[in-house]
Amino acid sequence: MSEVVKLSQSTGARERGGKPGGEALLPRPQHEFPFNAQHPNALAIYCSDGRFTRAVEMLAEEALEHTRLDTLTIPGGPGTLSLQSGGYQECEHMRRAASFLITGHHIETVILVAHEGCGWYREKMGFYPPDTVRERQVADLRDTAQWVQQKHPNTELHLFYAHSEEDTLHFERIHASPGA
Numbered sequence: 001m002s003e004v005v006k007l008s009q010s011t012g013a014r015e016r017g018g019k020p021g022g023e024a025l026l027p028r029p030q031h032e033f034p035f036n037a038q039h040p041n042a043l044a045i046y047c048s049d050g051r052f053t054r055a056v057e058m059l060a061e062e063a064l065e066h067t068r069l070d071t072l073t074i075p076g077g078p079g080t081l082s083l084q085s086g087g088y089q090e091c092e093h094m095r096r097a098a099s100f101l102i103t104g105h106h107i108e109t110v111i112l113v114a115h116e117g118c119g120w121y122r123e124k125m126g127f128y129p130p131d132t133v134r135e136r137q138v139a140d141l142r143d144t145a146q147w148v149q150q151k152h153p154n155t156e157l158h159l160f161y162a163h164s165e166e167d168t169l170h171f172e173r174i175h176a177s178p179g180a
Contacts (some may be wrong), residue, residue, distance in 0.1 A: 027155035039105040040068035045098060045144070047077035047120065052162060055169045056113055063171070064158060066109060070101050074122030078112040081147060082140035085124065095147065102152050110155050112141050112146050113164040113171070137161065138174055145176045 020158055032148040044063070046056050053073075060066040072094070080086040080094045101107060112166040116130070125133050141159045 002123070019134065036068065040066065040070050041107060042066035042109040042111060043070045043072060043098070043105070043107045044111040044173050045072045045081070047115055047118055048073040048075055049115065049118065052113070052115055052169070055162070056111070059160065059171050060111055064109070064111065069108065070105055072098055076118065077114055078144040079114065079140040080135060082143040084143055085136060085140050098148070099151060101164050102155060108156060109158065111158045111160070112144055113160045113162055114141055116136070116164070123143060134161070141174050142178070144177055150170065
């Protein structure tokens with residue numbers, strides 16, 4: 001005899017029984033967390049390097065007052081949305097994904113974060129000195145910000161370059177245009 005498992009539309013509880021229509025509840029899940037069905041109004045685009053995840057969330061919450069975020073994380077972060085560093089297909093794919101989130105989730109604020117020692121940039125620019133790589137990352141932040149502003153003009157932008165000193169991560173604010 002096959003077992004029937006269903007998800008209650010009203011409570012979300014899983015139910016099972018030995019035959020169709022059985023109403024015995026499954027044991028409660030081991031982990032439960034609050035869920036807010038409303039989309040956040042901020043999007044953070046940053047590298048998928050897990051050393052930075054919690055710090056970016058803390059930056060958004062403590063410095064920018066966004067307690068919840070949509071995220072677009074991929075090696076290279078905002079650099080993948082720049083035609084200067086991302087290949088054309090990669091760039092277009094990432095731009096479509098970002099636009100989908102910004103438009104579909106009604107994003108009002110976009111946070112762009114690049115970080116020192118990024119493996120994606122190291123692979124692309126391994127023979128360049130760190131200062132040159134940082135300059136490229138900052139230029140990519142600005143290029144991506146310009147694209148976001150052109151495509152989604154009512155979006156507030158925040159650009160940061162993260163670097164560490166000993167056991168502290170610092171987020172340096174980058175102006176969207178040089179000299180600003």
